[in-house]
Amino acid sequence: METCLKGSDRKSLRAAALGVLLLVALVLTGCEDRAPQDFLNHPIGETAKEADRLWDIVFAIAVVIFVLVEAVLVFAVVKFRRRPGREAAQFHGNTRLEIVLTLIPALLLAGLAVPMVSTLFAAAEEQQGALQIRVVGKQFWWEYEYMDSGVVTANELHIPTGTPIRLVIEGDPNDVIHSYWAPRLFGKQDVVPGRTNFINMEAPKPGTYWGQCTEYCGLSHANMRLRVVAQDPDEFEDWLALQEEPAAEPTSGAAAEGQKLFLENACAGCHAIQGTDAAARVGPDLTHLAGRSTFAGAMFETNEQNLVKWVTDAPGVKPGVKMPSFRGQLTSEEVESIVAYLLTLE
Numbered sequence: 412m413e414t415c416l417k418g419s420d421r422k423s424l425r426a427a428a429l430g431v432l433l434l435v436a437l438v439l440t441g442c443e444d445r446a447p448q449d450f451l452n453h454p455i456g457e458t459a460k461e462a463d464r465l466w467d468i469v470f471a472i473a474v475v476i477f478v479l480v481e482a483v484l485v486f487a488v489v490k491f492r493r494r495p496g497r498e499a500a501q502f503h504g505n506t507r508l509e510i511v512l513t514l515i516p517a518l519l520l521a522g523l524a525v526p527m528v529s530t531l532f533a534a535a536e537e538q539q540g541a542l543q544i545r546v547v548g549k550q551f552w553w554e555y556e557y558m559d560s561g562v563v564t565a566n567e568l569h570i571p572t573g574t575p576i577r578l579v580i581e582g583d584p585n586d587v588i589h590s591y592w593a594p595r596l597f598g599k600q601d602v603v604p605g606r607t608n609f610i611n612m613e614a615p616k617p618g619t620y621w622g623q624c625t626e627y628c629g630l631s632h633a634n635m636r637l638r639v640v641a642q643d644p645d646e647f648e649d650w651l652a653l654q655e656e657p658a659a660e661p662t663s664g665a666a667a668e669g670q671k672l673f674l675e676n677a678c679a680g681c682h683a684i685q686g687t688d689a690a691a692r693v694g695p696d697l698t699h700l701a702g703r704s705t706f707a708g709a710m711f712e713t714n715e716q717n718l719v720k721w722v723t724d725a726p727g728v729k730p731g732v733k734m735p736s737f738r739g740q741l742t743s744e745e746v747e748s749i750v751a752y753l754l755t756l757e
């Protein structure tokens with residue numbers, strides 16, 4: 412009898428082992444404890460906790476079913492395997508068995524629908540005195556408008572802790588479908604052009620919660636991120652008061668030159684800076700850009716280097732973006748002046 416493996420067998424064995432190792436590594440990434448978007452790990456918003464609880468219930472039931480079905484399958488495979496001189500029983504259908512196997516899943520699903528539907532209704536309930544913020548999804552960034560004060564900002568949503576928040580999710584009629592989701596705080600809500608949806612939520616403690624567009628919306632869908640910054644109510648009021656102020660006037664020569672270039676070039680045709688003539692809303696409001704820790708759909712940290720790259724050639728660093736490249740139109744000195752100005756907009 413041949414006992415040693417042939418060369419080709421050894422090769423495929425090694426390939427299989429490598430495949431298993433890769434799979435194990437992939438599965439282990441699910442154990443990462445500090446994943447900022449993982450609602451299964453540390454949900455803190457009420458609806459996120461409910462979703463997590465429902466997931467636990469469904470997962471437990473699924474595990475029991477999986478184990479039972481696999482046990483019966485393995486038993487049948489072993490017990491009724493082909494053996495010489497034995498033939499399988501020949502029959503057609505088993506009505507009683509089919510009814511039982513249809514009833515069990517139907518009852519399970521009907522049972523699960525009870526907590527699911529009641530969670531949906533609870534999540535949809537509007538709370539008295541909620542702070543209303545309009546959220547508009549655009550390729551590939553988020554616009555926020557604080558409905559009482561009229562403050563407009565982008566990408567980083569500031570909210571006070573311990574306060575009911577009602578997000579009025581509007582789809583821009585000239586844009587595509589997006590979906591708004593900060594997993595640790597609340598469940599997903601689609602952003603549908605021409606329609607209004609709502610998210611009710613509350614952040615119990617301060618922190619920065621990450622989020623992401625979760626409806627494929629074009630080339631930079633994966634770069635359409637967001638942050639929810641929950642602050643103590645006092646801090647939030649200070650932040651809001653600052654947002655209501657017009658933009659700071661440039662103090663240095665370079666920033667003054669940058670402001671002039673901004674207003675003379677196409678920038679002012681797409682962006683607003685309160686206190687200047689720039690009042691367009693095609694792109695994000697830049698009045699307090701430098702007060703945001705990230706820009707371009709929370710993709711880049713706000714600093715000089717990143718802004719120079721962005722203003723020079725936005726499509727080069729964020730594919731499919733709706734801001735044109737200014738390469739060849741602005742000299743690098745001009746870009747630097749514009750960025751010097753942008754960095755004064757705190």
Ligand code: HEC
Pocket residue numbers: 550551552565566673676677678679680681682693694695697700703705706707708709721722729732733734735737749753
């Ligand atoms: C045709 C319209 C258009 C023009 C012209 C334009 N932008 Fe933009 N800009 C956008 C859009 C749209 C975004 C959002 C892109 C994204 O994040 O996907 C943006 C984003 C930005 C951002 C990041 C804002 C944030 O908070 O995320 C800055 C800064 C910026 N533009 C500066 C400029 C400057 C400076 C100029 C002129 C040199 C300019 N833009 C010209 C449309 C434009």
Ligand SMILES: [Cu+2]
Pocket residue numbers: 548549551588589590624625626627628632635
């Ligand atoms: Cu999107």
